[in-house]
Every structure is written in structure tokens, then in C-alpha cells.
Amino acid sequence: GLQYFFAALFGAITPFCSCSSIPLFIGFVKGGIPLGVTFAYLITSPLVNEVAVAMFIGTFGLRITSIYVISGILLGMVGGFILGKMKLEPYLSDWVKQIQQNSTSDSGTWEKEHTPFFRRLPTIMQEAWGIVRGVLLYILIGIGIGAFMHGYVPEGFFEQYMSKDNWFAVPLSVVLAVPMYANAAGIVPVIEVFVAKGIPIGTALAFMMAVVGLSLPEATLLKKVMTWRLIGIFFGLITSFIIALGYLYNIIL
Numbered sequence: 298g299l300q301y302f303f304a305a306l307f308g309a310i311t312p313f314c315s316c317s318s319i320p321l322f323i324g325f326v327k328g329g330i331p332l333g334v335t336f337a338y339l340i341t342s343p344l345v346n347e348v349a350v351a352m353f354i355g356t357f358g359l360r361i362t363s364i365y366v367i368s369g370i371l372l373g374m375v376g377g378f379i380l381g382k383m384k385l386e387p388y389l390s391d392w393v394k395q396i397q398q399n400s401t402s403d404s405g406t407w408e409k410e411h412t413p414f415f416r417r418l419p420t421i422m423q424e425a426w427g428i429v430r431g432v433l434l435y436i437l438i439g440i441g442i443g444a445f446m447h448g449y450v451p452e453g454f455f456e457q458y459m460s461k462d463n464w465f466a467v468p469l470s471v472v473l474a475v476p477m478y479a480n481a482a483g484i485v486p487v488i489e490v491f492v493a494k495g496i497p498i499g500t501a502l503a504f505m506m507a508v509v510g511l512s513l514p515e516a517t518l519l520k521k522v523m524t525w526r527l528i529g530i531f532f533g534l535i536t537s538f539i540i541a542l543g544y545l546y547n548i549i550l
Contacts, residue, residue: 298378301337304330305373308341309366314480314509318342319518326389326522327396333381340535341373343509349481356489357498361550365502372506372538379534388527390520466500467543471536474507481509498550503543511535 313321318339325335345366353362463469484505491501511532519528 300331300334301374301377301381302370304334304337304377305341305370308338308373309345309370310347311342312346312348313342319515319522323393323396323522326393331381332386332389333377333379335377336380336531337373337377340376340510341370343481344369344372344506346481349485352482352485356485357492361498364546364550368542369506372535372542376535376538380531383530385527385530388524388530390522390524393522466497467503467547468540470500470504471507471540471543474504475511475532475536476513477508481505484508497547499543499546499548502546503539506539506542507536510539 308318311318311321321342322335322339325338326332350362350366353365488501488505491504492498516528516532519531523531
């Protein structure tokens with residue numbers, strides 16, 4: 298079980314957003330790391346990073362920051378464990394399966410020849426460019442969707458539906474946040490404004506987790522490496538966990 302902890306911890310100390318974590322996700326799958334462990338990294342990486350933690354401490358204090366960081370790591374561990382037990386490898390895209398096959402055939406040759414790193418570097422660069430070329434269109438589409446959402450959502454839209462008077466504010470805030478896209482450091486000032494306007498801290502944190510951990514741009518990019526069914530399972534499970542955490546935050550904070 299420690300593999301899920303280390304994957305989530307590695308995600309927490311790498312300063313990547315959800316979209317920039319996907320090349321590492323591809324590398325993990327290519328390297329033969331179990332899919333559930335790679336999901337543990339993919340879940341935690343955008344939720345927790347050093348910059349966001351520093352901003353959180355200055356904005357909300359050590360107690361709330363500690364609760365958020367611990368729950369973010371636990372979310373990655375539990376989510377990765379459950380997704381790993383579901384045996385979802387058949388739902389990876391054909392492109393990723395081809396990368397896995399090529400990696401398996403190449404690794405045996407490298408082990409026999411003991412090729413030094415610098416002699417392998419041109420091959421590594423070629424494969425890296427192949428990954429970039431394969432996902433570039435999806436990155437551009439994702440950026441376009443995120444820019445559209447940021448530019449056309451009316452001011453005050455979220456505050457209207459996330460007030461403490463609405464019992465459905467937590468699930469609604471999570472659903473509304475999924476089309477958005479931002480990294481953890483960029484969304485912390487927005488959450489500070491939400492809380493200052495009277496939105497419960499748990500609802501605001503659930504909104505933040507959904508914005509940075511799940512987004513339409515991320516789903517667009519994931520389509521290159523997963524089938525829609527796997528994306529739906531991944532998003533559905535993590536959305537449910539974030540909603541549950543939102544209600545829990547509102548109780549304990």
C-alpha cells in the first residue's frame with residue numbers, strides 16, 4: 298500500500314497543474330507503473346503544491362492548510378487505490394497501448410546492451426517529441442475552453458449559487474467548477490474573496506479542488522490517453538470524493 302502514498306507524496310511536491318501532469322502520467326504508464334498508482338499521482342499533483350501551500354498558510358492559517366494538504370494526499374491515495382482495483386487498463390487509448398508495447402520491446406534491448414544514458418538521449422528526445430506532438434492539439438483545445446470559461450462567466454455568478462443558505466451549494470459548486478481551469482496558486486486569491494463574501498470555507502475549498510483537479514481542458518487532454526468511459530469513471534469518482542470533502546470541511550472548519 299505504500300506505493301499509493303509515495304505516488305501521492307510525489308504529486309504533492311511537484312508543482313504541476315492538472316494538464317501539465319499528464320506527460321508524467323504517460324511516462325508512468327509507459328514505465329510499467331500500475332495504473333492505480335499513476336492515478337494517485339495524477340489526482341494529488343494539481344491539488345497540492347508548495348506555492349499553493351505557502352499562500353494557504355498566509356491566507357487561512359496553519360490549521361486549515363494542514364487539513365487541506367492531508368486530505369488532498371489522502372484523496373489521491375484512496376482514489377488511486379480504488380481505481381487500481383477496478384482493473385481499468387483495457388480502457389487506455391490505443392495510442393498509449395502502442396507506447397507500452399514499444400517500451401516493452403525496447404527495454405529488453407537496452408538491458409542487454411547496457412547503453413549509457415547519453416547514447417540513449419537522442420532516442421529519449423525523439424520519444425518526448427512524439428508525446429508532445431501527440432497531445433499538442435488537445436492542449437490547444439483545452440486552453441481555448443479554459444479561456445472561454447474565464448472570459449464569459451458573469452461576475453458574481455458563483456457567489457450567487459454558493460451561499461451558505463443553499464443546502465446543495467457544495468455539489469453545485471463542484472459541478473460549476475469542473476468546466477473552469479486554473480492552477481492551485483492562481484485560484485487561492487479567488488477562494489479568499491469567496492470566503493470574505495460569506496461563502497462557507499468547505500464549499501469554497503470544494504470549488505477550488507474541482508477547479509484545479511478536474512476540468513474540461515484536462516478531460517480534453519486525457520482523451521488522448523484514455524477512452525471516454527475511463528475519463529467518466531475517473532471524473533465521477535473524484536467528483537464524488539470532493540463533494541464529500543466539501544461537506545466534511547463545512548462540519549469541522
